[in-house]
Amino acid sequence: MKVVHQRYVAYSDAHYAGNLVDGAYSLKLFGDAGTHLAIIGDGHESLFAGYSSVEFLAAVRGGDVIEVEARLAATGNRSRTIDFELRVICRSLDETGRAEVLAEPIVATRARGTGVVPADHINRS
Structure with missing residues (x-):
């Protein structure tokens, strides 16, 4: 299961020389995509517990168009491991x-990262 979001990166989102966007921008969008994935999979937004790894590999700049993918990697009783790109x-x-x-x-x-679904909201369908 996966979701993909696409969006334009406004020049106003750039904070550094060369119109560079900070890394927190990516993490915010990962949160949005992860929430979308949780709603589709469990019928609940879930709670994000944290990241086990984050890699900043290339620059994101104002004026770019990006896509963010959240893919379900593993499912526990209430935890969901999600890979983001x-x-x-x-x-x-x-x-x-x-x-x-x-x-x-x-x-x-x-x-x-890992999202956790509250016990009383597990989609058992």
């Missing part, structure tokens, strides 16, 4: 609005 699929070429669709997405961030 953020990919840049379009890249801004300059600040004039020119951009290109990338032939191969750039994997910018990967993570693995």
Whole structure:
């Protein structure tokens, strides 16, 4: 089971030279995708317990179009291990609005985390 979100990264989200976006931006989007995945799988938003790994592999910049994937990796009684990946699929070429669709997405961030579903909300269907 997986969900994929796509979105444009606004220039106002960039905080550093070269229009770089901070790593927390990826983690926020992982939270949104993880919540979506939990709703589909368990009928509840769940509670996020934490990340066991996070890798920042490439830059995300204002003007990019990205996709975030949350994929269910393992299921316990109440815990859900989720693999996350953020990919840049379009890249801004300059600040004039020119951009290109990338032939191969750039994997910018990967993570693995655990969500926990409250015992009284387990989807038993």
